[in-house]
Amino acid sequence: MFKFAVARSSTSLCRKSWTTGLGHRFISNEPTHGEAYLRPVATHPGVAALLLNRPASKNAISTRLLKELTQCLEEVHYDNSIRVLILASSVPGSFCAGADLIERRSMTQLQVSRFLIDLRDALGKLENLPMPTIAAIDGPALGGGLELALACDLRVAGRTVAHIGLPETKLGIIPGAGGTQRATRLLGLAKAKDLIFTGRSLDALEAKEWGLLNYVADEGTTGMDRALVLAKQIAVNAPLALRSAKLAISRAPELALGTGLDFERAAYEPLLKSKDRTEALQAFKEKRLPSFTGE
Numbered sequence: 001m002f003k004f005a006v007a008r009s010s011t012s013l014c015r016k017s018w019t020t021g022l023g024h025r026f027i028s029n030e031p032t033h034g035e036a037y038l039r040p041v042a043t044h045p046g047v048a049a050l051l052l053n054r055p056a057s058k059n060a061i062s063t064r065l066l067k068e069l070t071q072c073l074e075e076v077h078y079d080n081s082i083r084v085l086i087l088a089s090s091v092p093g094s095f096c097a098g099a100d101l102i103e104r105r106s107m108t109q110l111q112v113s114r115f116l117i118d119l120r121d122a123l124g125k126l127e128n129l130p131m132p133t134i135a136a137i138d139g140p141a142l143g144g145g146l147e148l149a150l151a152c153d154l155r156v157a158g159r160t161v162a163h164i165g166l167p168e169t170k171l172g173i174i175p176g177a178g179g180t181q182r183a184t185r186l187l188g189l190a191k192a193k194d195l196i197f198t199g200r201s202l203d204a205l206e207a208k209e210w211g212l213l214n215y216v217a218d219e220g221t222t223g224m225d226r227a228l229v230l231a232k233q234i235a236v237n238a239p240l241a242l243r244s245a246k247l248a249i250s251r252a253p254e255l256a257l258g259t260g261l262d263f264e265r266a267a268y269e270p271l272l273k274s275k276d277r278t279e280a281l282q283a284f285k286e287k288r289l290p291s292f293t294g295e
Helices: 063-077 101-106 109-127 142-152 179-187 189-196 204-210 225-236 241-255 257-273 275-286
Strands: 037-039 048-051 084-089 133-137 156-159
Touching: 037 063, 037 275, 048 063, 048 225, 063 109, 084 225, 109 142, 133 142, 133 225, 142 179, 156 204, 179 189, 241 257, 241 275, 257 275
Parallel strands: 048 084, 084 133, 133 156
Antiparallel strands: 037 048
């Protein structure tokens, strides 16, 4: 069972659930929780789920959900027991339909500006988590919902997902929480312009072809099921190596090649002295699987 390293106070906004299971079978029939909460996946050591929990609104981002999501991200950042984090919905058929437009209509311009700043900050926290992250998309991922997914390292979706896109231009605005920047870095200029200028909505297979998704689940399975398969493949590897690899890869686009190679070397060097490196070499010699501890 995972130990969450910080925020033991009863005032913590991030709720935790400790039940077990697999895929959306493991996140259905939930008791009442907050609008975002953390849950370890007992069947997958080292894997935790950050679940969005506003099913009636397809997890539209309210000010409360955003506040609780941010608190969860702050807790996860310092939890060394988590090797992979999956961002998903607490119920099947959902991911995140974007900002809560009903709530938005009652907000002042100042409140909207504050919300956008807080959302951009939360997505920055998600993107900068030290461990690999996966978005498990099992329903609409629109606007701020797709921006959430773009802040993850990898994205998978259920085969029946029909609405993935950035429709903000249809509402008289543009993506305001990093969508123009992260989509361009992922897709390239032409595809990002096409996606945002048209406000088009892609289904899962189209999104995979465009490069928005890494994987689409098989028929009869969910995005969460596929995310857990991927998470298991990642989590068996050395935690310190995963974190160093993420850091080096994430910096690559902003660095010249020579500087990037120096940065890679700086990320590589401490791993040579780690216990996990010694364990990996010993396991190879003994022809067994290594048992990594993150040390």
